[in-house]
Amino acid sequence: MQVSVQSEPFDLGVLTSAFAARVAGAGAVVTFTGLVRDNDGQLAAMEIEHYPGMTEKAITAMVDQATARWSLADALVVHRYGRLAGGEAIMMVATASRHRADAFAAAEFLMDYLKSRAPFWKKELSADGSAWVAAREEDETALKRW
Amino acid sequence: MQVSVQSEPFDLGVLTSAFAARVAGAGAVVTFTGLVRDNDGQLAAMEIEHYPGMTEKAITAMVDQATARWSLADALVVHRYGRLAGGEAIMMVATASRHRADAFAAAEFLMDYLKSRAPFWKKELSADGSAWVAAREEDETALKRW
Amino acid sequence: MIDLLYFAWVRERVGAPRERLETQAATVMELIAELKQREERYAWAFGDLTSLRVAVDQELASFEAPLAGVREVAFFPPMTGG
């Protein structure tokens, strides 16, 4: 298991390759990557605040839950905080399993929990000013399926 | 959209990075990678046969279906054929969307269809000999959810 | 003339990846019946239809698919991609 909460950018390709290499033989690897989104053609910058101390603890608990629930060879969560430029990777999740159903389910579970239960808060910065990203109703609803 | 059926190895990290870079702004990227699996601690080699002519056509039709059904910024399918060593990547799927639900659903849909409806046949090679991989009941069942 | 293609263990049992055939068979099923009567290796390859799949002109098809105007018929086991 690998959990990293960091301000530094990470290299999605390098992390994905390294993860796949170390679970070689698991058969199925799923990754999810969240990028700073384009808003109507304009790449926004983002400021991400988090709760040092609680964040890694909360994420580790989520990964433990996923590991208990699905048959996983390994799991990885990297999440950035601080200032991010448009198009940069905010976070990634990777899961490995013998069969794809477990890898997909665990990745979706981790994403649903990271969205609504990991102490991060995103602020979008644009030419017009800044605004805290509002939690989406669907994200809260998504948790109910687990 | 990018579909490639090839005998050459591909670099998962490089393809993942390039895909994420060109959909920057989509927000959510999901990848699935299938690796030659470890059987009881022994990495098997694999020989993959396919139906040249039909394969790319079938995969392109699947990607078209996924694109019609979900809101995707882009999708990629790379699938190898020929001889693969243990631990090597067999194939990958990548999907990009504004929201993760679409990217996850489209990636799972593509995987379910690639498993059972793309003309590939896997033969596992081990010290004991070789055997065609049998289709799994669950893979056929998985198609019913779409 | 129809091109017949065989893949995976169907190919191994038939003993060839492809062949051309002049046939009067109206459907895939009739074609299979014709092949099975030709030689033992075809009877072996086509013995269990539940584990046989067919593509007609590179599209998955049923055993009832008509062959009129068809150029290529492929036989193979359930696919195992991904």
Add this chain to the structure above:
Amino acid sequence: MIDLLYFAWVRERVGAPRERLETQAATVMELIAELKQREERYAWAFGDLTSLRVAVDQELASFEAPLAGVREVAFFPPMTGG
């Protein structure tokens, strides 16, 4: 003494990321009531409880959570990770 932590717009409204407080409040809810009476900025930060979340000693908790033995309480809006 309890450490109070504020994040995102709760922090902005309160005007500080953290503070220490001597309180007799028995639950999170009583603590919120106490803070709201102190100054307008707290009333503003804690005005709408439906958009407020709380962690007690770094675990998500309900407003009814008891404060006995607690060292750290954090207030923040619904999380937007991922």
